[in-house]
Amino acid sequence: MALTAVVRIPTRALLRPWARLRDSALGWMEPVGGVEVSTQRFGSQRVLVEPASAAGVAVMTFKNPPVNSLSLELLTELVINLEKLENDKTFRGVVLTSDCPGIFSAGLDLTEICGRNPAHYAEYWKAVQEMWLRLYLSNLMLVAAINGACPAGGCLMSLTCDYRVMADNPKYAIGLNETLLGIVAPFWFKDTLVNTIGHRASERALQLGLLFPPTEALQVGMVDRLVPEDQVQSTALSVLAQWMAIPDHARQLTKNMMRKPTADGLLKKRDEDIQNFVSFISRDSIQKSLQMYLAKLRQKKG
Numbered sequence: 304m305a306l307t308a309v310v311r312i313p314t315r316a317l318l319r320p321w322a323r324l325r326d327s328a329l330g331w332m333e334p335v336g337g338v339e340v341s342t343q344r345f346g347s348q349r350v351l352v353e354p355a356s357a358a359g360v361a362v363m364t365f366k367n368p369p370v371n372s373l374s375l376e377l378l379t380e381l382v383i384n385l386e387k388l389e390n391d392k393t394f395r396g397v398v399l400t401s402d403c404p405g406i407f408s409a410g411l412d413l414t415e416i417c418g419r420n421p422a423h424y425a426e427y428w429k430a431v432q433e434m435w436l437r438l439y440l441s442n443l444m445l446v447a448a449i450n451g452a453c454p455a456g457g458c459l460m461s462l463t464c465d466y467r468v469m470a471d472n473p474k475y476a477i478g479l480n481e482t483l484l485g486i487v488a489p490f491w492f493k494d495t496l497v498n499t500i501g502h503r504a505s506e507r508a509l510q511l512g513l514l515f516p517p518t519e520a521l522q523v524g525m526v527d528r529l530v531p532e533d534q535v536q537s538t539a540l541s542v543l544a545q546w547m548a549i550p551d552h553a554r555q556l557t558k559n560m561m562r563k564p565t566a567d568g569l570l571k572k573r574d575e576d577i578q579n580f581v582s583f584i585s586r587d588s589i590q591k592s593l594q595m596y597l598a599k600l601r602q603k604k605g
């Protein structure tokens with residue numbers, strides 16, 4: 304297959320991202336009248352996917368400037384590209400990283416959960432759930448190359464990976480800081496953290512909305528390795544090379560055994576979780592908190 308191919312995504316699907324996801328699952332593509340979104344194999348506008356030099360490995364790079372916030376579009380493209388990698392049996396491992404200097408991901412896009420209507424909140428939350436479920440239960444080996452700040456939803460995304468390599472730069476921090484915004488991390492964010500760093504450390508981190516600098520993140524077990532900034536991706540690739548030595552079927556069944564009970568917690572009540580999110584996020588007091596937080600972020604520059 305050519306390394307550079309233009310992928311055409313139908314215009315109607317760009318307007319309705321979930322239609323696009325479904326179409327992608329069916330392998331459907333519109334030959335004319337679409338929008339050119341990519342020049343990379345499997346890639347799309349906000350998610351670049353390139354085969355690494357090692358066989359069976361791809362690098363997935365998020366490119367949603369300025370801060371890689373998890374917009375509906377980015378979430379949709381992420382899921383589509385992950386699905387394509389999973390369907391292409393030549394790939395066994397993926398490095399997830401960022402194209403935004405100094406930022407892995409700023410987490411959920413606050414403009415998606417602030418000042419919109421309930422139907423939009425529901426659609427957006429479904430996309431967040433889908434991202435988590437697909438990554439958390441992926442049969443692929445996933446390694447996060449965390450080359451910058453990694454708060455909230457960005458941290459969640461990295462926690463779905465099998466291994467985390469972080470840049471050893473004290474300017475960067477990682478954690479679930481939801482309480483600092485006046486919001487509450489849902490139970491499946493909490494479960495993902497507990498599965499990574501344990502109950503007591505999670506209880507403290509979640510209540511205080513702690514953002515850990517790299518050294519502390521390593522100590523608490525939120526990341527697995529710190530390396531100089533320019534070695535984050537190469538280290539992630541060498542970690543993957545070690546994991547590739549394990550037979551896939553045994554590793555995949557083991558991963559599933561470890562993670563399925565947690566994922567089932569959400570799968571069993573996805574709709575209820577969406578309803579809870581919509582009613583929580585629609586509250587006036589929560590919208591006010593989010594608006595104040597966004598205003599503070601915007602004022603920082605002024």
Ligand SMILES: CCCCC/C=C/C(=O)SCCNC(=O)CCNC(=O)[C@H](O)C(C)(C)COP(=O)(O)OP(=O)(O)OC[C@H]1O[C@@H](n2cnc3c(N)ncnc32)[C@H](O)[C@@H]1OP(=O)(O)O
Nearest residue numbers: 370372409410411412413414452454455456486487600601
């Ligand atoms: C039941 C409810 C559960 C919901 C669970 C929620 C999970 C979440 O993920 S909520 C999002 C939490 N995210 C954060 O708290 C991070 C906020 N951002 C930052 O701390 C910083 O932006 C940074 C450290 C990621 C980067 O800092 P810096 O390089 O200094 O960039 P700026 O702060 O100047 O930001 C540039 C630009 O981007 C806008 N922005 C930042 N984060 C977000 C975001 N998460 N969503 C949307 N927009 C974001 C920021 O407002 C600036 O915009 P402009 O001023 O218009 O340029």
